[in-house]
Amino acid sequence: MKEENLRITHQREVILEELRSVTSHPTADDLYDMVRQRLPRISLATVYRNLEWMTDQGMVQKIEVGGRQKRFDGNVEPHYHIRCMECGKVDDVELQQFRNIENRLVDERGYKVLGHRLEFMGICPVCRNR
Ligand SMILES: [Zn+2]
Ligand SMILES: [Zn+2]
Numbered sequence: 001m002k003e004e005n006l007r008i009t010h011q012r013e014v015i016l017e018e019l020r021s022v023t024s025h026p027t028a029d030d031l032y033d034m035v036r037q038r039l040p041r042i043s044l045a046t047v048y049r050n051l052e053w054m055t056d057q058g059m060v061q062k063i064e065v066g067g068r069q070k071r072f073d074g075n076v077e078p079h080y081h082i083r084c085m086e087c088g089k090v091d092d093v094e095l096q097q098f099r100n101i102e103n104r105l106v107d108e109r110g111y112k113v114l115g116h117r118l119e120f121m122g123i124c125p126v127c128r129n130r
Pocket of ligand 1: 123
C-alpha cells in the first residue's frame, strides 16, 4: 500500500511538472504524450484522474473553452485566455483593469460572487499570416 502511494505521488509530481513547464494550456491527451516520455507505463485514464484531482485541490486550473476538449493550466493565478478560432490555440491575456471586477459587482448588486469566466476569441498571429 505504501509503495502504491509513492507511485501515485510521483505520477502527480511528473504531471504537475510537465504542465507547469509549458504555457500552451495542453489537453489531457497532450499531457499524456508529454508525461509518457518520463513514465512510459502510465495510462491516459491515470493522467485524467490526476488532472481532475489536482483541479479539485486548486493545484491546476481547468479551462473549458467553447465546447471543445478541456485544457489545463499550471498557472492558477487569476488570468484570462484568448482562443484562436482557426487553430484552437489558447493563450494567456493580462487584464489589470479587470482585477476588481468581482468586488464591483458585490458593491453594486449585493451578490456574493464565487468566481467568473471570461474568454476571448480571435485569430492568432500565425493563422493571420497564413
Ligand atoms: Zn491560430
Ligand atoms: Zn493560462
